[in-house]
Amino acid sequence: MIHDTHAAILVLAMATTTWLLRFLPFLVFRKRVPRYVLYLGMVLPAAIIGMLVVYCLKDVSLATVPHGLPELIAAAATVALQCWRRNSLVSILGGTAAYMVLVHILG
Amino acid sequence: MKDAFSLTIKPAFLKSLPVMAGYIILGTGFGILLRGAGYGAPWAFVMSLLIYAGSMQFVGVGLIAGGATVLTTVLTTVMVNARHLFYSISMISRYRDAGKYKTYLIFALTDETYSLLCDGSVPEGADPHLYRFLVSLFNHCYWVTGSVLGSLLGSALPFPTTGIEFSMTALFIASFTEQWLQGGSRVPALVGLGCSLACLLLFGAGRFLIPAMLSITAVLTLLQSRLSPGEEAAP
Numbered sequence: 617m618i619h620d621t622h623a624a625i626l627v628l629a630m631a632t633t634t635w636l637l638r639f640l641p642f643l644v645f646r647k648r649v650p651r652y653v654l655y656l657g658m659v660l661p662a663a664i665i666g667m668l669v670v671y672c673l674k675d676v677s678l679a680t681v682p683h684g685l686p687e688l689i690a691a692a693a694t695v696a697l698q699c700w701r702r703n704s705l706v707s708i709l710g711g712t713a714a715y716m717v718l719v720h721i722l723g
Numbered sequence: 724m725k726d727a728f729s730l731t732i733k734p735a736f737l738k739s740l741p742v743m744a745g746y747i748i749l750g751t752g753f754g755i756l757l758r759g760a761g762y763g764a765p766w767a768f769v770m771s772l773l774i775y776a777g778s779m780q781f782v783g784v785g786l787i788a789g790g791a792t793v794l795t796t797v798l799t800t801v802m803v804n805a806r807h808l809f810y811s812i813s814m815i816s817r818y819r820d821a822g823k824y825k826t827y828l829i830f831a832l833t834d835e836t837y838s839l840l841c842d843g844s845v846p847e848g849a850d851p852h853l854y855r856f857l858v859s860l861f862n863h864c865y866w867v868t869g870s871v872l873g874s875l876l877g878s879a880l881p882f883p884t885t886g887i888e889f890s891m892t893a894l895f896i897a898s899f900t901e902q903w904l905q906g907g908s909r910v911p912a913l914v915g916l917g918c919s920l921a922c923l924l925l926f927g928a929g930r931f932l933i934p935a936m937l938s939i940t941a942v943l944t945l946l947q948s949r950l951s952p953g954e955e956a957a958p
Contacts, residue, residue, distance in 0.1 A: 626783070626787050626793065631770075633804070637801065641812045656809060657813030657815075664806040665912070670916065690892075698900040705744050708893045712887065719886040720883065
């Protein structure tokens with residue numbers, strides 16, 4: 617029960633922090649948005665996606681079996697599917713399926 | 724008025740379709756993970772309804788299961804979700820006059836919703852604010868539905884679900900590849916990847932996010948005169 621209360625507080629903390637991040641720019645730049653901030657708004661999304669890819673793969677260990685092989689192959693499959701079909705749905709499904717099969721075989 | 728609604732609701736639904744399956748899969752993965760940590764369907768429902776931030780919810784499962792402190796949770800949320808500041812910044816001019824939809828539009832600005840709406844196109848004859856509201860709302864519904872389904876059906880699925888968490892990685896890899904293929908400057912994407920890898924090697928997996936964000940912002944600031952619009956089109 618104490619456990620659940622703490623979990624509920626953490627959920628609320630995550631929710632309010634996320635809301636704050638989403639609303640903050642609208643509260644701060646009510647009138648005019650500085651050129652620099654507009655520039656960041658333009659270039660940061662692409663950079664942050666790159667960062668998130670690294671973030672998702674940060675715990676992959678190259679030194680131990682299976683040496684990051686499932687991640688490498690599944691990531692390559694995702695990229696290849698995206699280049700081929702240009703449909704992120706297909707790429708996500710295909711890449712995830714490939715990964716699930718690979719960890720099952722190599723895991 | 725009714726005409727305007729049907730001119731808007733159908734294209735909004737069609738626009739949201741690619742996110743539907745992605746969110747159902749990702750949401751299912753989240754529901755399964757959360758259940759594995761000992762928190763069932765009501766938790767999945769509330770988290771997906773209120774937080775509505777995919778990667779943060781995956782990270783959040785670990786925080787909750789590990790009994791993290793509130794401070795750690797808030798700081799981690801800021802780090803993982805800081806990019807939402809920039810989604811909001813780039814939508815300021817578009818959402819500013821959205822009237823009664825504005826609050827929800829800002830709340831529901833996830834990675835995927837942003838990727839659907841950031842080019843600013845609206846079908847002919849559609850009410851732009853209602854259209855964006857509906858795309859956001861449909862996506863939100865898929866996410867909540869997926870999470871609850873995952874929680875309820877997770878253990879009953881006829882195949883082992885190990886590895887389903889890769890759907891989040893695949894989502895970001897697919898977005899990265901798509902941005903790469905779309906033309907425009909590839910420098911921001913490379914800066915993001917390069918700085919993050921460098922910081923990962925320097926600071927280690929547990930502590931690289933903040934240095935990565937700072938160095939990305941610093942490098943992009945130094946490149947402002949080169950990357951600013953004028954000769955180069957917005958990516």
